[in-house]
Amino acid sequence: xxxxxxxxxxxxxxxxxxxxxxxxxxxxxxxxxxxLAVFALMPHLVAPYDPIxxxxxxxxxxxxxxxxxxxxxGGRDILSRVIYGTRYSLGVAVAIxxxxxxxxxxxxxxxxxxxxxxxxxLMRIVDLFFGIPALVLALALAAAIGRGLDTVVLxxxxxxxxxxxxxxxxxxxxxxxxxxxxxxxxxxxxTWSLLFRHIxxxxxxxxxxxxxxxxxxxLIAVTALSFLGLGAESPTPEWGLLIRDSRPYFGSAWWYLVxxxxxxxxxxxxxxxIGDGLAGSEASSRGA
Amino acid sequence: MILSVRDLRIRFGHAAAAPxxxxxxxxxxxxxxxxxxxGESGSGKSLTGLSVxxxxxxGAVASGSIRFDGQELLNQPEAVLRPLRGGRIGVVYQDxxxxxxxxxxxxxxxxxxxxxxxxxxxxEAARRSVELLERVHIPDAPRIAxxxxxxxxxGMRQRAMIAMALACGPRMxxxxxxxxxxxxxxxxxxxxxxxELRRELALxxxxxxxxxxxxxxxxxxxxxxxxxxxxxxxxxxxxxNRPSHPYTQALLFSATMSEAPAKxxxxxxxxxxxxxxxxxxxxxxxxxxxxxxxxxxxAAPNLRRLGDVLLACHYPLLNGDxxxxxxxx
Numbered sequence: 001x002x003x004x005x006x007x008x009x010x011x012x013x014x015x016x017x018x019x020x021x022x023x024x025x026x027x028x029x030x031x032x033x034x035x036l037a038v039f040a041l042m043p044h045l046v047a048p049y050d051p052i053x054x055x056x057x058x059x060x061x062x063x064x065x066x067x068x069x070x071x072x073x074g075g076r077d078i079l080s081r082v083i084y085g086t087r088y089s090l091g092v093a094v095a096i097x098x099x100x101x102x103x104x105x106x107x108x109x110x111x112x113x114x115x116x117x118x119x120x121x122l123m124r125i126v127d128l129f130f131g132i133p134a135l136v137l138a139l140a141l142a143a144a145i146g147r148g149l150d151t152v153v154l155x156x157x158x159x160x161x162x163x164x165x166x167x168x169x170x171x172x173x174x175x176x177x178x179x180x181x182x183x184x185x186x187x188x189x190x191t192w193s194l195l196f197r198h199i200x201x202x203x204x205x206x207x208x209x210x211x212x213x214x215x216x217x218x219l220i221a222v223t224a225l226s227f228l229g230l231g232a233e234s235p236t237p238e239w240g241l242l243i244r245d246s247r248p249y250f251g252s253a254w255w256y257l258v259x260x261x262x263x264x265x266x267x268x269x270x271x272x273x274i275g276d277g278l279a280g281s282e283a284s285s286r287g288a
Numbered sequence: 289m290i291l292s293v294r295d296l297r298i299r300f301g302h303a304a305a306a307p308x309x310x311x312x313x314x315x316x317x318x319x320x321x322x323x324x325x326x327g328e329s330g331s332g333k334s335l336t337g338l339s340v341x342x343x344x345x346x347g348a349v350a351s352g353s354i355r356f357d358g359q360e361l362l363n364q365p366e367a368v369l370r371p372l373r374g375g376r377i378g379v380v381y382q383d384x385x386x387x388x389x390x391x392x393x394x395x396x397x398x399x400x401x402x403x404x405x406x407x408x409x410x411x412e413a414a415r416r417s418v419e420l421l422e423r424v425h426i427p428d429a430p431r432i433a434x435x436x437x438x439x440x441x442x443g444m445r446q447r448a449m450i451a452m453a454l455a456c457g458p459r460m461x462x463x464x465x466x467x468x469x470x471x472x473x474x475x476x477x478x479x480x481x482x483x484e485l486r487r488e489l490a491l492x493x494x495x496x497x498x499x500x501x502x503x504x505x506x507x508x509x510x511x512x513x514x515x516x517x518x519x520x521x522x523x524x525x526x527x528x529n530r531p532s533h534p535y536t537q538a539l540l541f542s543a544t545m546s547e548a549p550a551k552x553x554x555x556x557x558x559x560x561x562x563x564x565x566x567x568x569x570x571x572x573x574x575x576x577x578x579x580x581x582x583x584x585x586x587a588a589p590n591l592r593r594l595g596d597v598l599l600a601c602h603y604p605l606l607n608g609d610x611x612x613x614x615x616x617x
Binding site: 116178179180182183184185186187188189190193197198201202 | 341343346370371372373374375378379381383386387388389390391392397400401404405449452453455456
């Protein structure tokens with residue numbers, strides 16, 4: 001325990017021990033996260049225009065009063081497209097991480113609770129999955145089942161769950177030795193109850209931290225795959241795809257490239273800051 | 289005999305050279321008695337207790353035989369042991385704060401044991417958990433049942449642990465250092481509770497401790513362990529009043545003196561218990577023994593009978609007096 005806990009603290013003290021600047025940053029991050037949630041869930045309330053409405057007269061217009069982020073080559077409002085894009089980019093990233101976490105928790109818990117031999121076998125399988133390069137898998141899946149956001153979710157979840165399996169297995173092995181688990185076992189509590197009532201409640205926190213941080217990484221992966229043409233298809237306002245579509249106009253219409261890029265960057269940073277904050281409170285609740 | 293242990297050996301790993309943490313232990317516990325296993329840390333007393341219910345840590349290998357009510361328990365599959373755990377044998381651990389799950393209320397944890405053994409449904413188990421808390425004299429039991437472990441005092445927590453261990457009406461209770469984490473007044477209350485439960489429920493209690501004070505309070509018979517072996521085994525009264533083994537005498541001496549006001553020196557047994565991989569040849573106690581003679585360094589003493597007492601010493605103390613090397617029987 002001291003090993004993992006101390007590395008977590010070492011990693012987070014930078015933020016939490018700096019006092020108010022760290023706290024302000026964290027508050028700002030939470031506010032942005034709340035705004036992103038609104039964008040993703042209710043974009044029609046926030047976006048000024050329909051994200052796929054074509055208006056050829058207004059094509060590639062620079063940011064101004066009527067179009068704060070400018071327009072694209074079809075005259076579509078980039079602000080609206082970026083807001084609607086939250087649902088696709090962030091939504092897909094969240095889906096990937098949730099799917100990966102669910103698979104990883106079940107798998108890791110199974111490995112942690114089984115006999116040493118089964119555990120070894122299960123973890124060698126995990127090692128195999130660690131060796132799969134996300135990009136190659138995405139290409140293969142895109143070729144096999146066609147490109148699209150569901151292909152992105154599938155291929156990234158496949159490469160993402162082993163991290164959770166390893167994390168959860170390690171936690172389960174550590175928690176199995178806790179006196180309260182030993183005591184419950186000594187009084188005849190069965191394996192399932194031990195796992196679900198005495199071990200997994202204590203796995204939630206580290207997994208939470210991991211999920212939050214991972215959403216940022218998954219977002220970057222999703223947009224990268226879309227940028228490479230393996231993800232969303234036009235005219236879906238997905239951020240990576242927006243960046244891809246903006247390339248021909250990079251010299252003349254900087255706003256087309258910059259605003260979706262900024263959204264990716266800000267969202268990934270927010271995830272990282274919130275993840276750090278959660279890791280800090282987890283470390284302190286562990287008494288580390 | 290409710291529990292009989294024969295040639296119990298426990299070591300870590302299968303290697304032929306691996307030393308035995310518990311090295312050939314034989315003892316019987318009769319129904320209804322309070323049997324105390326006493327020894328320093330590293331003597332193997334806790335391993336002995338854990339092995340009864342197959343709760344040894346990973347990597348520990350046990351051989352020999354442990355029979356409970358005629359049924360072999362050692363190295364049995366989980367399916368055999370699980371109904372016994374908490375069912376016919378209850379276990380109380382040292383530190384009730386860490387032995388209870390912090391995310392569930394106390395009553396719920398007692399109810400869980402009942403449910404795990406299929407003795408009660410959800411509602412019935414909740415009702416019984418309050419009764420059990422009352423049984424161990426917790427005031428305001430319905431309220432405490434809903435409290436979380438960190439919200440109640442250490443003494444209450446240990447009472448609640450005992451209630452958990454008693455939930456399914458076991459015949460035997462194994463208590464591993466049940467009072468070590470408690471302060472002195474609470475300790476006395478918990479010991480009083482154990483002795484009351486033994487009386488009223490005809491419970492057999494195996495108490496594992498390093499505290500001679502605990503032994504004096506309630507033991508019927510005592511097993512003194514040193515470095516994985518029996519040093520002395522016999523009726524409590526005789527061992528407390530007239531210890532035959534120099535180690536027992538030293539333990540008693542440190543206990544009586546530590547309760548007296550500080551005089552000159554704190555009496556202690558000189559040296560420390562040998563680590564398991566560096567046990568001396570001959571009698572394992574000889575480097576620390578004031579009576580040690582030449583043959584103590586060479587030959588390990590066999591267990592032999594001296595009155596009601598079984599003991600492993602070349603030069604036992606007679607009438608509590610130091611026998612001189614060379615003039616032993």
